[in-house]
Amino acid sequence: MNYINSGPKKAAITGLGAYVPKHRLTNADLEKMVDTNDEWIFARTGIKERRILKGQHKPTSFMAIKAAKKLLRKKNIAPRRIDMVIVATITPDMNVAATAAQVATEIGAVNAFAYDIQAACSGFLYGMSTASSMISSGRYKKVLLIGADKMSSIVDYDDRATCIIFGDGAGAALFEASDSDYGWEDEYFRSNGSGRKYLNIKAGGSLLPASEVTVENKMHFLYQDGKTVFKSAVSEMCNAAEKIIKRNKIDTNKIAYLVPHQANKRIIDAVAKRINLPSQKVMNNIEKYGNTTAATLPLLLNDYEKKLSPGDKLIFAAFGGGFTWGAAYLTWSY
C-alpha cells in the first residue's frame, strides 16, 4: 500500500447489478390484508406493488449475492479481484456475523474483507462515500458496495401505515479508480439522533433485548411516525441537494438526473420541485418496488443504466432512520 506516494484518485462507479424477488405484493393484495385501497395507497405513496422474498431461510444475503453475481458476470470480473465488500442493510441475516462476510464468501471474493454499514435509508449513500474514499486513498482497487434489505422480515403486515410502503430488493455497484475525470465529486451528509423516536424498531437491540414481552407487543417490527418522517425528509433532502448544487456551481439545466431515495413519490416530487427539475430528469421506480431501504439507489441506477452517458451529472439525495440524510454529486463514468 503505497498511497502516500501515489496521487489521490477520483473513484467511479464502473458496474452495476440488481436483484428483486419474483413475488409481487400488489395494492389489490394489500386490500385483502388491511383496511386500505389501491387508490389511497397510490395517491399517498406512488406505489403500485412491491417485491417480497418468499420461502423460509432466505435472508437478505440471498438477494445481495444474486445482485453481486450479476454485476461480476456483466463486468466479467473474477471474484478474487474484489478487495472489499460492503453491505448496507438494516436487515442483516444474523447479528454478530456480518452479512457482507457471507456475501463475499458466497460470490468467491476470497481476497476481500467485508463489513456491514448501518444507516437505514441513507446506507447506500454513505456506503458510496466510503467505497469512494477507499479508492481515493489509493488503498484498494475494486470495492463492491451492495445495498440490500429484506424489509418483509421487519414489517408488520397488520400495520397499514408501514406494510404498504416497504419491499425487498438488492443492488450492487462496483467502485474503481476513474480513468477519466468523472466519478465521485462531492457529498453533504448529516445526522440527528433525536429523530430515532420517529423511525425505529423498539426491541432487539441493547436498549431493549428480545423477550417474551417484546415479541408479544410486536416490538420487533418497524415503527414509523409517517408525518414527522415525511416533513423531515422533504426539508433535509431539499436542503442537502441545494447545498450540493450550489457549492459545486451546477447549472440545474445541466443535471442529467436526480437520484432520490424511494420512500414516497410525494417526497421525491417535492425535492425535484425545489431544485427545479422536470419529472423526466428524476429517476423513479417506487411504483414497482416500494421503499427497499438500502437498495433503492442501486435499483434506480440499474433501471436507468442504459440511459446514462459518460459525464452525466447525477445528484443523489436520501433520508432515513437515525435520522441520517444527505446529498451527493457524481459524474457518470460509462
Place this chain on the structure above:
Amino acid sequence: MNYINSGPKKAAITGLGAYVPKHRLTNADLEKMVDTNDEWIFARTGIKERRILKGQHKPTSFMAIKAAKKLLRKKNIAPRRIDMVIVATITPDMNVAATAAQVATEIGAVNAFAYDIQAACSGFLYGMSTASSMISSGRYKKVLLIGADKMSSIVDYDDRATCIIFGDGAGAALFEASDSDYGWEDEYFRSNGSGRKYLNIKAGGSLLPASEVTVENKMHFLYQDGKTVFKSAVSEMCNAAEKIIKRNKIDTNKIAYLVPHQANKRIIDAVAKRINLPSQKVMNNIEKYGNTTAATLPLLLNDYEKKLSPGDKLIFAAFGGGFTWGAAYLTWSY
C-alpha cells in the same frame, strides 16, 4: 471538497477516550452463577473480572457517549468540528436507527454524519481503516471512531462457555491528517462467511426474525463454538500479523507493541510467540475487562497511551464473528 487537487494525506490517531462501567463481575461472582471457578477461568482465558453496565435503559450508546466526551474534553475540541462519527458495534441501541447518529447528537457533533459498522471483534480494526481512508482521501478533517459493545445484553448468564468471557465497554479514537510522517501505514484484512456457523446470534435477523419460539429457545444470545473459533483466531491473527510485518520489512525488535484483540489470553500469547515478541511488548488488559468485542483495541490504546511515543511502531491484530480478521501497522503520532 477539493481532494482531487490536494495530495493524499496519511491519517493519524490524535486522541483517545474510554469508558468502562463501574460494576465488576468477578470470577468469584460467576462461581455462584454457573458451574465454574476462578482457577479454571483464569487458566483458560486470562480473565479475572469484567465490567457490566447495570441499570435499565442504558444501551451501548451510554458508554460510547461517555468515551467520546472524554476524548473531546482531553483534546479540547469543540464537537461541532467533528465531521463524521463511526460506531463499531454488534450491540446497537436499536435496529434501523444507527447508534452513531445518537452518539453524534448527544455529544453535540451537529455537523457530523454518522453510521455504524458491523464486523464483530474486527469492527474497530476495520473502522480504523475506514476513518483513515476518509482522512487520506482529503474528504474530512476530523473523524471520530468509537468501538462500543454492551455484551451483557446478548450474553446468556446460564451459558458458562460465553458468560465468563465477555464484558461491556467503549473506547474512542480521533483520526486527523498526520502532521508528521507517522500514522496509518498498512493493513491486511480478510473474511470468511462460512465461519458464521461457529459464532453468531441465531435469531433476530432476516434469517430468523424474533418470535415466541426464538425467545423460548434462547436464540437471541451469543453462541460460540469456542474450540473452532480459538483455532481459527490463532491461525488467522498470526498469518495476518506476519504478512504485515514482512511486507513492511519491520524488524521485530523495532516493534513497540502488539495490540491484539482481547478474546483470550492464550490466543494473544500464541500470536506474540509466533512473531517473537516478549510479553512486555504485548498490550494486554483482558484480566480486568474480558472481551469487550469492538471496544478492546481502543481500551488497550487508552490504557497504554502514556507509554507511547511518536514513531512507535504498533501492530494490530483481530479476529471475530463473520468470520472477519486482519492485522494493521500504525506508527504512533504523539
